[in-house]
Amino acid sequence: MPVLVMKFGGTSVATLDRIKRAAKRVGLEVAKGYDVIVIVSAMSGKTNELVGWVNETSPLYDAREYDAVVSSGENVTAGLMALTLQEMGVPARSWQGWQVPVKTTDAHANARIEEIPPENITAKFGEGMKVAVVAGFQGISPEGRITTLGRGGSDTTAVAFAAAFEAERCDIYTDVDGVYTTDPRISSKARKLHKISFEEMLELASLGAKVLQTRSVELAMRYKVKLRVLSSFEEPSDEAGTLVCDEEESMENRPVSGIAYSRDEAKMTLISVADRPGIAAAIFGPLSDAGVNVDMIIQNISEEGRTDMTFSCPTDQVLRAQKALNEAKANGDINFHDLVADTDVCKVSAVGIGMRSQSGVAAKMFKTLSDEGINIKVIATSEIKISVLIDRKYLELAVQSLHDAFELEKAT
Amino acid sequence: MPVLVMKFGGTSVATLDRIKRAAKRVGLEVAKGYDVIVIVSAMSGKTNELVGWVNETSPLYDAREYDAVVSSGENVTAGLMALTLQEMGVPARSWQGWQVPVKTTDAHANARIEEIPPENITAKFGEGMKVAVVAGFQGISPEGRITTLGRGGSDTTAVAFAAAFEAERCDIYTDVDGVYTTDPRISSKARKLHKISFEEMLELASLGAKVLQTRSVELAMRYKVKLRVLSSFEEPSDEAGTLVCDEEESMENRPVSGIAYSRDEAKMTLISVADRPGIAAAIFGPLSDAGVNVDMIIQNISEEGRTDMTFSCPTDQVLRAQKALNEAKANGDINFHDLVADTDVCKVSAVGIGMRSQSGVAAKMFKTLSDEGINIKVIATSEIKISVLIDRKYLELAVQSLHDAFELEKAT
Structure with a gap:
């Protein structure tokens, strides 16, 4: 049977x-x-x-x-x-x-x-x-x-x-x-x-x-x-x-299958980090030990041996992240000028396995948000996902406009 | 340990x-x-x-x-x-x-x-x-x-x-x-x-x-x-x-340790049963099959081949007992003139391991009840227990007077 x-x-x-x-x-x-x-x-x-x-x-x-x-x-x-x-x-x-x-x-x-x-x-x-x-x-x-x-x-x-x-x-x-x-x-x-x-x-x-x-x-x-x-x-x-x-x-033969979101995200930036081999490990090791779930990571272009490092994590882990990084600084494990936390952001993502074979998805996503006057703060992509951090007040607007732009209301 | x-x-x-x-x-x-x-x-x-x-x-x-x-x-x-x-x-x-x-x-x-x-x-x-x-x-x-x-x-x-x-x-x-x-x-x-x-x-x-x-x-x-x-x-x-x-x-060195009782008892009597070897099995087999918990059993002296058989069981099993016995009669397995149920009785018992070695306990129990005007309907004894069936209305009186008679309020 x-x-x-x-x-x-x-x-x-x-x-x-x-x-x-x-x-x-x-x-x-x-x-x-x-x-x-x-x-x-x-x-x-x-x-x-x-x-x-x-x-x-x-x-x-x-x-x-x-x-x-x-x-x-x-x-x-x-x-x-x-x-x-x-x-x-x-x-x-x-x-x-x-x-x-x-x-x-x-x-x-x-x-x-x-x-x-x-x-x-x-x-x-x-x-x-x-x-x-x-x-x-x-x-x-x-x-x-x-x-x-x-x-x-x-x-x-x-x-x-x-x-x-x-x-x-x-x-x-x-x-x-x-x-x-x-x-x-x-x-x-x-x-x-x-x-x-x-x-x-x-x-x-x-x-x-x-x-x-x-x-x-x-x-x-x-x-x-x-x-x-x-x-x-x-x-x-x-x-x-x-x-x-x-x-x-x-x-379904379309690039995007769904629009997902996560409301309570925070964006944290380490300003002017001394850039050297192993610096990422020196930063994210202590965060991991402190139980901070780091999601997106962005490293800006390094200038004169220093760089800005940005990452996102859930809002309720910001205090823990700050404590871990300041302790690492005090220990001399890392060196940065400032640590800036933006706790008023959210994450919106377009997900679709069709992205693998269809180009222009990212461009369409960015243009849609731009047309609505929504500023993108961080971008991260995987093979089948594009995620952006934006101000939390635009969450609903972003989801609705992206759902419209990719015509998800229509069955294929 | x-x-x-x-x-x-x-x-x-x-x-x-x-x-x-x-x-x-x-x-x-x-x-x-x-x-x-x-x-x-x-x-x-x-x-x-x-x-x-x-x-x-x-x-x-x-x-x-x-x-x-x-x-x-x-x-x-x-x-x-x-x-x-x-x-x-x-x-x-x-x-x-x-x-x-x-x-x-x-x-x-x-x-x-x-x-x-x-x-x-x-x-x-x-x-x-x-x-x-x-x-x-x-x-x-x-x-x-x-x-x-x-x-x-x-x-x-x-x-x-x-x-x-x-x-x-x-x-x-x-x-x-x-x-x-x-x-x-x-x-x-x-x-x-x-x-x-x-x-x-x-x-x-x-x-x-x-x-x-x-x-x-x-x-x-x-x-x-x-x-x-x-x-x-x-x-x-x-x-x-x-x-x-x-x-x-x-x-404790005394004949009776406690007075117990059971409130909801019924006394059932088969009047004029044809007495023959195996008659008890013929009566109590069907009762057992019907799930009746028979407690005390008394058989009166047999006269001219007929006898009265009395037993007790919980009140809520009386209907079941009647059904089982009437069916056995209809089948010809047993023969009796009448089946009388008294559902207004209770059981009072004196329990004590000292009874084994001290005589006169039963006599004292019967006299105590008699002095209170309580009629005993059935008596059953074991080595360490004497039980009587009496009218339910006398339950409290019987327990109290027996407790007094055997001086159970006094520690030895």
Whole structure:
């Protein structure tokens, strides 16, 4: 039998009624002839309640006990989902992470899946079980203790099962109905994409479009798992959701697929840094040690042995960055005249795999912004992305005008 | 290091504050030099919530999924208790049933513990861990699925651990401060017992004094585990609680230790049964098959081949008993003239290991009741118990007058 993986997030299993609704969708796929692996999150709110208890009990908690506590929500949903399916006449049973087993590293609270031996579940499919309901977000460490995968980890669980069982597809049911050309709250012309490539999805995810956990997309890309994002609150249809898949089978023939943004960025500039080999390492080493997530980096032309170095990071990490750099200066590790922080900027990005083969995308982006009187402060590009830092007040205007300029409201 | 087992029930771990309070008691024992195994229940109300969800989802639920769901409450408390102890500076970690492992039968929702290999926990004690916090009420079946032990199962978990680790004592913390000579709500003269024998405790438990699960007392008796029942809401002291132990070390030198009662009893009489060999089996076989818990049985003298047969059972099983007996009559398996049910009776019992060696207890009991004008309807005795069925309206009067007659308010 072909295997299908279906993952239901917390809002999709928030009540017994919603679990029933989700179970009906599972039943539809079983009726089509699939053996189904269902990955469930905890009922929404439950994990937060457990995390709250742990934090209140022990602010600097032992992550192994944190994992033992917070993993319990998924176990409840898994059992209830299995019972709901049985009640519908569908042979089902629940599996906790350690029972499968979902083998992970011992990096508690943020473990990575190392292996999912498919034998146990496959044997049950062979005995007539149609649905394996697996508690998401959790696994077992080499020492036999319970681990969790970090927030959003159930997406990763789902993709890892799809890879391990060579599933035909991995359907991620959530409370949005797919991936859009941009945030519909900012542009009313935002259009749902029918397909998107892994690479684009990764860029969108890392740019703040919180539909899928980044790690789950990376994993899907590596193992060529067809991912579909869809809403559990819409009626089932073949047109539902967005398919995240390989470039070959995905692409709309256009240079830009979506406009993403990140609102809370800061631009920091080290003025007149003494330029020498190894200076970049001397600057970004301490920032990394201080936990600053540096995004864009620009080095201006060096004049007379001195240069300006600009980088961006999230607004709430500015104080940490300043502290780290001033300490490095005090230690004599680096030398600069001044450190200037601009905390009123945002990042807007055009993402599209078509950029690889079509030129003029950057020029069109810059002209569009210029026509609106928006000054570009920093530019960074990757093979499939152009990002700019601009004043935060222009965020909505920039997103809307770029969405218009690349005609993203039109289906190809 | 000597090992101590401490069990905290649901009300003793109902909130984070109460968990902290319980953890402090554990800390006191660690300070005395014990390696401590703490058995925890779910926070009070949690298990009922989970059971409610299971029942709503699937009234005739798969007990394996029931177990997977309802066992999760204990896991949460175990992790939180371990974190609380760590926060106090006490080296502790949590264990779920399958991690120990607590090996049980596969009788889901009502499993029995078969074995608790002590190696894993003992090894951790050897590495400096002072407290193993174990989720009560749960274990793992031979097939690797989660089992639960039935309501009150955490008491049994505690005693089983005490036996497996040859613990010096097993302290059961609950919301009552010990075992009383009778129900303090009925007699204000009820006195807390300092010691009681296993046998007496078993009789009291089975007679409805709900301090300890019957099975846990049986287990403690078999493995000679010293059990202490005490309140987690009282200040710690050497006089706290009631010690349940072997007869040799326990007994107050008196014939009766306590007066127990059971309010909702029914007396059923089969009038003029055709008496023949095997008639008792013909009557009580169908009752057992129908799930009727028959307690006392009295057969009157047989006259001319016919006899009256009287038995007692809980009030809410009367309809079932009538149905079973009338069907057996219709089938020709038994023959009787009439079936009379008296549903307005109760059972009052005097329990005491001293009865074995002191005569006159029954006579004194009957005279006391007679002096109060209370008519005895059925009498049944065991080696350490005399029970009578009387009209329910005399329940309080009977308990109080017997408590007075045997001078139970006085310590020996």
